[in-house]
Amino acid sequence: MSTQVPADLSEATVHEIANRRDEPDWLRETRLKALKAMDRLEMPDVIQTPGRRWTNLDQLDFDELADPLNQEDVTERVTDEGVEVLPFTEAVEQHPELMQAKFGSVIDPETNYLTALSVALFTTGTLIYIPEGVDAEDVTIRTEMNSRSLFSHTLVVTESSSSVTILERISTGDADADIEGERYYSNLVEVDAGENSYVQYGSLQTLDEDTYNVTMKRGDASVYSTINWIEGNIGSQLTRSDIETELNGDSSESKIVGAFFGHDDQHFDVNARVWHQAEHTTADLVTRGVLDDRARSVYEGVQDVGRDAWDTNSYQRENTLMLSDDSEADASPKLIINNHDTEASHSATVGQVDREDLFYLTSRTIPERDARNMLVEGFFVPVLEEVEVDELREDLEAQIAARLRE
Amino acid sequence: MSSDQDHLKETDTEARFEFKKEERSSFQAEKGLTEETIRVISEDKGEPEWMLKRRLRALEQFQEMPMPTDWPGQPDLSEVDVNDIIPYIRPDVETRESVDDWTDLPDDIKDTFDKLGIPEAEKNALSGVGAQYESEVVYQNMQEQWEEKGVIFCNMDEAVQEHEDLVREHFMTKCVPPSDNKFAALHGAIWSGGSFVYVPEDTTVNMPVQAYFRMNSEGMGQFEHTLIIAEEGSEVHYIEGCSAPKYSAFNLHSGGVEVFVGEDAHVQYSTVQNWSKNTYNLNTKRALVEEDGRMEWISGSMGSKATMLYPSTVLKGRGASDNHITIAFAGEGQNIDTGAKVYHNAPNTKSTIESKSISKDGGRTNYRGLVHIADGASNSSTSVECDALMFDNESTSDTMPYMEINESTVDVAHEATVGKIGDEDVFYLQSRGLDDDDAKQMIVSGFIEPITEELPIEYAVELNRLVELEMEGSLG
Numbered sequence: 001m002s003t004q005v006p007a008d009l010s011e012a013t014v015h016e017i018a019n020r021r022d023e024p025d026w027l028r029e030t031r032l033k034a035l036k037a038m039d040r041l042e043m044p045d046v047i048q049t050p051g052r053r054w055t056n057l058d059q060l061d062f063d064e065l066a067d068p069l070n071q072e073d074v075t076e077r078v079t080d081e082g083v084e085v086l087p088f089t090e091a092v093e094q095h096p097e098l099m100q101a102k103f104g105s106v107i108d109p110e111t112n113y114l115t116a117l118s119v120a121l122f123t124t125g126t127l128i129y130i131p132e133g134v135d136a137e138d139v140t141i142r143t144e145m146n147s148r149s150l151f152s153h154t155l156v157v158t159e160s161s162s163s164v165t166i167l168e169r170i171s172t173g174d175a176d177a178d179i180e181g182e183r184y185y186s187n188l189v190e191v192d193a194g195e196n197s198y199v200q201y202g203s204l205q206t207l208d209e210d211t212y213n214v215t216m217k218r219g220d221a222s223v224y225s226t227i228n229w230i231e232g233n234i235g236s237q238l239t240r241s242d243i244e245t246e247l248n249g250d251s252s253e254s255k256i257v258g259a260f261f262g263h264d265d266q267h268f269d270v271n272a273r274v275w276h277q278a279e280h281t282t283a284d285l286v287t288r289g290v291l292d293d294r295a296r297s298v299y300e301g302v303q304d305v306g307r308d309a310w311d312t313n314s315y316q317r318e319n320t321l322m323l324s325d326d327s328e329a330d331a332s333p334k335l336i337i338n339n340h341d342t343e344a345s346h347s348a349t350v351g352q353v354d355r356e357d358l359f360y361l362t363s364r365t366i367p368e369r370d371a372r373n374m375l376v377e378g379f380f381v382p383v384l385e386e387v388e389v390d391e392l393r394e395d396l397e398a399q400i401a402a403r404l405r406e
Numbered sequence: 407m408s409s410d411q412d413h414l415k416e417t418d419t420e421a422r423f424e425f426k427k428e429e430r431s432s433f434q435a436e437k438g439l440t441e442e443t444i445r446v447i448s449e450d451k452g453e454p455e456w457m458l459k460r461r462l463r464a465l466e467q468f469q470e471m472p473m474p475t476d477w478p479g480q481p482d483l484s485e486v487d488v489n490d491i492i493p494y495i496r497p498d499v500e501t502r503e504s505v506d507d508w509t510d511l512p513d514d515i516k517d518t519f520d521k522l523g524i525p526e527a528e529k530n531a532l533s534g535v536g537a538q539y540e541s542e543v544v545y546q547n548m549q550e551q552w553e554e555k556g557v558i559f560c561n562m563d564e565a566v567q568e569h570e571d572l573v574r575e576h577f578m579t580k581c582v583p584p585s586d587n588k589f590a591a592l593h594g595a596i597w598s599g600g601s602f603v604y605v606p607e608d609t610t611v612n613m614p615v616q617a618y619f620r621m622n623s624e625g626m627g628q629f630e631h632t633l634i635i636a637e638e639g640s641e642v643h644y645i646e647g648c649s650a651p652k653y654s655a656f657n658l659h660s661g662g663v664e665v666f667v668g669e670d671a672h673v674q675y676s677t678v679q680n681w682s683k684n685t686y687n688l689n690t691k692r693a694l695v696e697e698d699g700r701m702e703w704i705s706g707s708m709g710s711k712a713t714m715l716y717p718s719t720v721l722k723g724r725g726a727s728d729n730h731i732t733i734a735f736a737g738e739g740q741n742i743d744t745g746a747k748v749y750h751n752a753p754n755t756k757s758t759i760e761s762k763s764i765s766k767d768g769g770r771t772n773y774r775g776l777v778h779i780a781d782g783a784s785n786s787s788t789s790v791e792c793d794a795l796m797f798d799n800e801s802t803s804d805t806m807p808y809m810e811i812n813e814s815t816v817d818v819a820h821e822a823t824v825g826k827i828g829d830e831d832v833f834y835l836q837s838r839g840l841d842d843d844d845a846k847q848m849i850v851s852g853f854i855e856p857i858t859e860e861l862p863i864e865y866a867v868e869l870n871r872l873v874e875l876e877m878e879g880s881l882g
Binding site: 047049050052307320322323324325326327328329330331332333334335336337338339340341342343344345346347348349350351352 | 479776778781784794796797798799801802803804805806807808809810811812813814815816817818819820821822823824825826
């Protein structure tokens with residue numbers, strides 16, 4: 001089932017975008033190639049069980065959702081000493097070789113229909129470049145989406161023995177009063193981690209609840225490097241997020257930490273995947289989510305241990321808390337093990353706020369609602385503790401607190 | 407105790423399962439599957455019209471449904487061409503009906519079951535035994551005391567004639583309809599043999615009943631159907647064993663099992679599967695459980711080239727419960743894809759799934775399971791535990807559970823671990839004077855103990871022997 005390419009999406013559209021941004025030929029060609037591939041590419045895989053499909057991506061109607069020539073955003077980029085944080089339009093001029101070599105090297109634009117669409121149409125892009133030996137903190141990208149659709153691309157390149165903590169903040173701007181109906185936000189993030197480098201990429205998304213949010217983030221970890229992801233989802237109508245690390249270098253590590261809090265009829269399809277391809281690699285996948293009202297979550301976690309991944313350690317935990325009877329939580333944590341020299345485990349739980357804990361707190365004269373809120377906030381602590389950027393942690397905490405007190 | 411188990415000593419050789427008998431039959435269907443084949447089988451059995459109609463309807467469904475090919479990591483079924491198998495072989499037995507005395511069987515068939523130790527086991531530990539050779543049940547017997555209480559244990563073909571109303575109501579209607587999957591449809595079209603078990607209200611059958619299935623001929627398919635009806639407050643334990651000698655052409659086993667667990671009833675269904683390593687084992691097994699009923703599935707999958715088996719339980723009544731215990735052992739060239747499915751459709755239902763798998767010499771095991779908690783199934787709980795042991799770097803172990811939770815007042819937990827045999831454990835045992843092979847065997851026996859301890863001693867010993875045989879093959 002390949003999806004119909006929207007009627008008004010043509011090579012001319014792509015040329016127009018490339019012209020406006022005065023892009024070099026290689027980037028224009030990359031866009032056109034992605035556009036062409038869309039004819040044969042499929043939507044990302046969605047879990048199916050007998051009689052049920054966990055997420056319906058066919059409801060994405062790009063005739064309505066994609067308005068490629070009217071994309072608008074306000075993106076604020078905060079840099080740290082010795083680090084380059086550049087919009088793509090500048091990056092292609094200042095680091096032409098780096099950009100050409102690394103763009104699309106971690107996420108193949110032809111991974112699926114949605115990645116190809118994103119590469120063909122993106123109008124906001126950021127390069128974060130950390131030179132050798134530089135330690136950077138709190139590099140920040142704040143994006144406000146101000147149009148029907150917005151396609152974004154971020155490329156992080158760390159040279160050897162460097163380190164960086166990154167905060168990505170995505171929200172809907174105020175200037176949207178005249179946009180009614182559904183919207184589409186697409187976000188691709190590639191992390192190319194050099195030898196012995198360290199990246200923490202933390203993200204928080206609070207898009208308005210008419211927005212479809214499709215995110216793919218993937219890291220390529222080389223020898224001794226670490227790529228840690230934090231992915232917070234609060235906003236959007238439907239989120240499909242794929243957070244992935246390929247552990248390609250010996251002794252590389254990755255942590256994928258996720259948090260979501262759904263209410264009303266929000267739908268979160270969150271996926272965490274790690275491929276162990278080298279020796280002595282370690283991965284830890286931790287996702288915690290809360291569902292209220294009619295919200296629904298779908299989780300897939302994959303720990304794939306390759307034939308040559310000797311001495312692998314791989315762990316995965318997923319916990320969902322249901323605050324409402326009308327919500328639904330689906331989960332599928334998968335282990336694919338091809339090397340026996342592995343210690344791997346996963347666990348998943350679904351439940352509600354512990355009655356005894358609640359009883360204890362109410363017996364201490366805390367009103368029930370407050371007690372519940374405290375317990376939910378406590379539930380997120382293991383995730384919050386992983387966040388190194390203070391602003392992100394406080395922001396996420398505040399978002400959770402606000403949602404609990406709606 | 408030891409004298410009771412003398413016959414088990416006979417199990418010490420692989421030859422016990424591997425021997426072949428000359429292929430003799432009184433009736434053999436043509437290879438392949440056509441409407442004509444089905445009419446011929448049905449007529450040979452003297453079936454009522456409604457059964458023929460169900461078979462033909464199932465055949466239509468089989469032809470319409472696609473082969474399952476797109477499950478992630480599933481066994482390769484491309485070799486399975488239904489037109490290449492002999493769907494029906496009636497062995498050369500004088501009477502049409504199965505006999506109730508082993509000595510009435512032709513010598514080669516009797517010899518087969520003697521070697522498998524079935525008559526011995528019957529004397530010592532069972533309430534009743536059925537034995538199927540090729541497509542037909544050749545021996546069927548049950549202790550008189552159960553017959554007096556109204557328990558029925560007969561072969562499925564006989565049940566169609568003798569207990570027509572019960573069969574017509576329950577046979578592939580509300581439990582496993584042929585439309586369930588392609589191989590259920592195939593089964594519905596050409597099923598033959600199997601057991602019918604009926605346990606009346608408040609009756610406890612305190613020793614297990616067993617059915618043993620043997621395929622002897624090359625290139626045949628066995629499609630036995632098992633229907634168990636346990637009325638309110640009753641209790642029964644059914645054990646099935648299977649084996650076949652190995653041939654170069656593939657054999658196909660596609661059984662169908664339907665279990666109706668009445669209110670407050672308890673059914674345990676145990677399987678020790680040891681098909682030869684050229685057999686595709688594609689079964690559909692399902693139980694419907696009423697209020698406060700309890701279903702237990704215990705399966706050991708040792709044999710077959712490829713197995714796709716996910717015994718499922720539908721917890722229909724309030725307070726119903728389910729327990730799955732599965733163990734899979736995949737050696738060279740084997741792909742054992744197995745798991746469990748549980749639907750919680752009522753409040754206060756409970757399920758427990760325990761899965762253990764061992765893969766070695768390039769074998770592949772996959773746990774594939776689904777737990778569904780429906781909206782309204784409040785206060786339900788489920789716990790899933792999967793442990794995998796890997797012997798070497800050529801083997802593969804996958805775990806693919808799916809959980810669908812539509813209810814908030816639930817307790818859902820899933821846990822899985824994968825690891826290798828610990829070098830330290832082996833070293834410790836070696837330091838105690840065991841050699842490497844014995845140490846590894848002991849570790850594996852310990853690993854599967856939670857399962858063997860659920861089986862009657864006879865079968866626990868058998869299962870352990872099978873595992874040891876598998877291990878000897880590689881380590882010796």
